Amino acid sequence: MWRYLIRRLLELIPTLFGVSIAVFLFIHAIPGDPARLAAGQDATQAGVEDMRVRLGLDHSLPVQYLYFLRNAVHGDFGLSYRQQVPVLEVVREHFLPTLLLSLSAIVIAFVVGLLAGVLAATRRNSWTDLVVTTLSATGISVPSFFLGILLIYLFAVNLHWFPVSGSSSLRGLVLPSVSLALAPLATIARFVRSSFLEVAGEDFVRTATAKGLGYAAVTYKHALRNALIPVVTMTGLQFGFLLGGAVVIETVFNYTGLGWLLIQSIGFRDYPVLQVLLLLFALEFMLVNLLVDLTYGALDPRIRYG
């Protein structure tokens, strides 16, 4: 198990290296001159060239990449073009809000989605089932920004229950988490329902019922547990996406997380921040995938790591 974990973690390094090159080339391929953007519309050409030197953009691309790599190995990711402070500081500042938001959204989505899915599956073709399937179809289709705006209008502007703008308090977390949770919630509910129905028809469930186990034991201990494996993969995937910063929701709620930072940095061609953000998103995805793989073992003892 530990050997497996260490091997998987070591495997991340070459992947990250490859991603860093891809990201670097990708960022520099976006049209637009960061030196001009930083210097401003009314800067003279001399001012722009001065800015280019200040930002280190006067070197060739390979040289810039090697500088980046050399400094990155030492934990130095450079200064943000926009704010002139170390990139890691900028990213750290916006990471916690996004982590909080994605965790609360994924918890809401998983718990509610699971309950709704099981409820629908165990009462198949009933009114409950119809309501859950209809609502989840709606949940998948409603764009999160639209839901966000509706929630703001109702709960912040009219009822004053929650603040309009997010990041400063826990209360401010509620509306963005709910808006963000809806789509994965709906997806998870549908997934649980179909996976559960599939498992419920299998022999071991019939055996469990036949040997006289109660309804709850059959449902939750045998059927649900086996139905969970694809659901966990799905949830992991959704969580990976959420950690990448909910670009739209963070903008609607003025929630200053990573998605918000990403938008700001693209607009300003803040290369150092973009580089670190995209690397971070890749790393998060890899770690979440690893976590998902490890969860399989806990759910299904037949899965061994070697």
Next chain:
Amino acid sequence: MRKSLLLLSIGAALLVGVASAANGTVNIAMSENVITLNPADTNDNLDFSLERPIYEGLVGFDKDGKLVPELATSWTASPDATEFTFDLRKGVTFQDGTPFNAQAVKTYFDWVIDPTNHFKRESLYNVIKSIDAVSEYQVKFTLSEPFGAMLYTFAHPAGRIVSPAAIQKYGKDVATHPVGTGPFTFVSSTPGQKVVLKANPSYWGDAPKVANIDFLFVPNAATRVAMLQSGEAQFIQDLPPQLVDPIKSASNLQVSATPSIYVRYMAMNTQVKPFDDQRVRQALNYAVDKKTIVDVIAKGYGSELTAPIAEQVTGYAKQQTYGYDPEKARQLLAEAGYPNGFTFTIDSLNNTTYQQIDQVLQQMFAKVGVTAKINAMESGTFSSTAFAPFDKTTLQAVVIGWSPSTGDADWGLRPLFAKASWPPDLYNLAFYDNANVNKLIQDGLSTANQDIRDRAYAAAQKTIWNDAPWVFLYSPYNIAGVAKNVSGVFYMPDGTVDARAAALQ
């Protein structure tokens, strides 16, 4: 009896306390995040707005954009505009206790123009050759060449003076440790969220009327409006005309709309066909109904241009507008050899306002037989396209805006119409080149005599207007949403917000 006396005195003390100390917090929602609080390194209106309560300059602008004294009480300029001498206000101290004097002024401007600092505003002041502290309260600037717009350059927000002790202590980190002489002192900054200022009890001028000003950063306009409605903000900057209705209809809120020095226009590449013909350029001016543009795009919050610069800019000279006359447009096009019109591309930014202008123009041009294609781009891409040098440029026409941050005709004309300002050097996107205008712009710079400058700029504006390198569109108002219990926070014509006199009722 004794007890009641005690209560009475406590009550009196409380009353006195309330009457003398400023209290309450004014929350101002801004459309962008803070970048820096160092005036020498600032090139955006948001940061200038945040710096306004903290710092003061030698001279500044009042609400209407008129030049007024701040830390200087009087000044003189040599007739050839190479020497500027300021008498300084006495008894002023910086917020860190450092006395304000000629040496402080010298330290600041020497720091701004030090080329090793690479400050964004170095280019604004590097015409300064030397700075002399003539006496404790008199300072003399000597320029390397005549520069008639210098006084306005000192009034520019980048000319606001940082404490020499702070420069010594923090260097470039003044960006996050601002110290000036203004009525409010910096408390804290949380990038992406807010900057907090508190009243400066030892301010030399009128005492601040609130205890705190919090600048909140809220890029989404609808969110800003919602914050004003919910009471989380008392002043919201950059209110799009499309969102004024919910504010107008609320009894405790109001819309503030004031003229700006911002101009919007369509620049035509005067060096290539068909725009190398003055008649074509004039024809397009006649083809556009500016009143409709102001009504539709700006919802009435704007005014038709009556010169290449806005009315609040010093040196403005009113011109006879091109009326809306499609018939005349068609006739001019025919005379120029385009009886059946032509097709061209408008480059512009892809934000809502510019896309709307593009579309309205497209429809109006179609009525005189001219087909416009729209090429809307994201800001980085647009900036690369706009700043391409003449031999590489793809520009035929470009819809864009400009705000002369010094509030003076020089910076409203030179970057946009002088031959020396062709991209990539500056923003002459029309590639306009008129020998007479080039000379008049230089004339305006070679003297500090305002009458002579005004005359030169008036003549330049007349020629430009007649040559029509632009389709002159409109000047949008600065629009803000304000809670009725707040006063003293307002937009300056240059688009910055002045919150120094903020007060709560």
